[in-house]
Amino acid sequence: MYVKLAEIYDAAHSFIDYRKSTAYLVGNIRSRASSAQSLLELACGTGRYLELLSAEFEVEGFDLSCEMLAKAKERLPAVPLHHGDMTSFSLDRRYDVVCCLFRSIAYVRTTENLAKAVQSMANHLLPGGLLMIEPFFTPETYWVNRVTLNEYKTDDLKIAWMYVSEKTAEGACLRTHYLVGRPTGVVHFVESHELGLFSRDDFSRAFSAAGLSLEYDPVGPVGVGMYFGRKA
Numbered sequence: 001m002y003v004k005l006a007e008i009y010d011a012a013h014s015f016i017d018y019r020k021s022t023a024y025l026v027g028n029i030r031s032r033a034s035s036a037q038s039l040l041e042l043a044c045g046t047g048r049y050l051e052l053l054s055a056e057f058e059v060e061g062f063d064l065s066c067e068m069l070a071k072a073k074e075r076l077p078a079v080p081l082h083h084g085d086m087t088s089f090s091l092d093r094r095y096d097v098v099c100c101l102f103r104s105i106a107y108v109r110t111t112e113n114l115a116k117a118v119q120s121m122a123n124h125l126l127p128g129g130l131l132m133i134e135p136f137f138t139p140e141t142y143w144v145n146r147v148t149l150n151e152y153k154t155d156d157l158k159i160a161w162m163y164v165s166e167k168t169a170e171g172a173c174l175r176t177h178y179l180v181g182r183p184t185g186v187v188h189f190v191e192s193h194e195l196g197l198f199s200r201d202d203f204s205r206a207f208s209a210a211g212l213s214l215e216y217d218p219v220g221p222v223g224v225g226m227y228f229g230r231k232a
Contacts, residue, residue, distance in 0.1 A: 004189050006067035008180055009046055011152050012159050021101075021221035022052040025132070028217075029056075029097055032228060033130045036096035040124060042086045042117075043104030047072030050079060057097065062089065064107075087116040091124060098124050099132040103224060106136035106195035109171060114198055115206045122210035122231060131212060131229035134220055139197040142172055157182055171196045203227050 002009070029036050037058055044050055044061030045068045053059050054076070062082040063069050069081050082091060086100065087108055098121045108117050121131050137143070143165045152159040163176040174193040179186060200216065207214040212229030220226035 002065040002068050002191070005178070005191060006046070006065065006071050008157075008159055008178075009068065009071070010048065011154075011157060012150065012161055012178075014152055015150070016048075018048050018052060022049060024221035024226075025049075025053065025099070025101075026056050028132070028226070028228070029130060032230070033096055033128065036130065038093075038095040038126075039097040039099065040091075040095045042098065042100040042121065043102070043107070044068075044072055044081070045102070045104075047075040047079070047081075049101055051075055054079065060095075062086065062091075087113045087120060089120050089124075094124055094126045095129060096126055097130045097132065098122075099134075101132075101134045103134055103136040105133050106172070106198070107193075109194055109196040111196075111198065111202050111206075114196065114202060115209055118203075118206040118212070118229075119210045122212055122229070125231040127231060129231045131207075131227075131231070133203070133227045133229075134222075135198060135203065135225050135227060136195055137172070137197055137224070138199050140199075142167060142197055167197075168194075170194070 039053055039057040040060050041050055042062050044063050047061060050059045050061050060080040061072055064085055066083060069083055072081055108114050125131060144167045146165045149162045158181040160179045161176055163174045166173040172195040176191050178189050204214055207229045212231060215228040217226045
């Protein structure tokens with residue numbers, strides 16, 4: 001995944017209001033950890049959130065995709081970026097805030113991996129540190145068999161991407177078809193995104209096992225909620 005998508009990711013997701021979401025993040029961090037200075041973002045992608053959050057914090061990024069990290073490095077050449085799997089990583093420092101945004105936590109797929117990821121994140125918090133995870137759909141709220149189409153249009157670049165929200169025995173699958181048109185021609189490719197559908201109880205158990213308190217905002221920055229955990 002993201003090998004071909006990384007090149008067009010920012011354009012394809014240009015409808016996202018990163019500034020509004022960042023204002024939500026900063027406000028909630030300041031209300032819960034007012035003296036926070038350092039922040040690690042898991043699944044940082046091309047660095048759009050890191051770019052905005054860097055105005056408030058000393059930021060670092062982490063992602064599984066080398067292609068996405070390369071784009072983030074172009075955007076933020078001075079920001080430390082780390083490659084690895086969020087379910088089992090070990091960096092040389094601890095942070096005031098660790099966050100996993102844009103529903104990326106769903107890529108861990110299973111409750112076992114969710115627990116591992118939350119534990120790995122908790123291990124990288126300073127005492128009193130704050131963990132923030134933006135969830136994907138729960139098994140009950142997932143849009144089953146819904147067709148979604150997104151478009152991006154400029155004179156020299158046009159993107160259409162479409163998927164059906166499929167439910168599987170393991171969770172969710174978004175088999176996404178991309179059409180990318182440039183003056184040199186049109187390219188089609190497909191990426192299958194296998195995702196976990198986690199309940200509030202799943203998050204509660206994972207946070208408790210990692211020694212974190214748990215607070216839940218059912219709305220969050222974009223209407224899907226936000227989980228907050230504090231390290232003693």
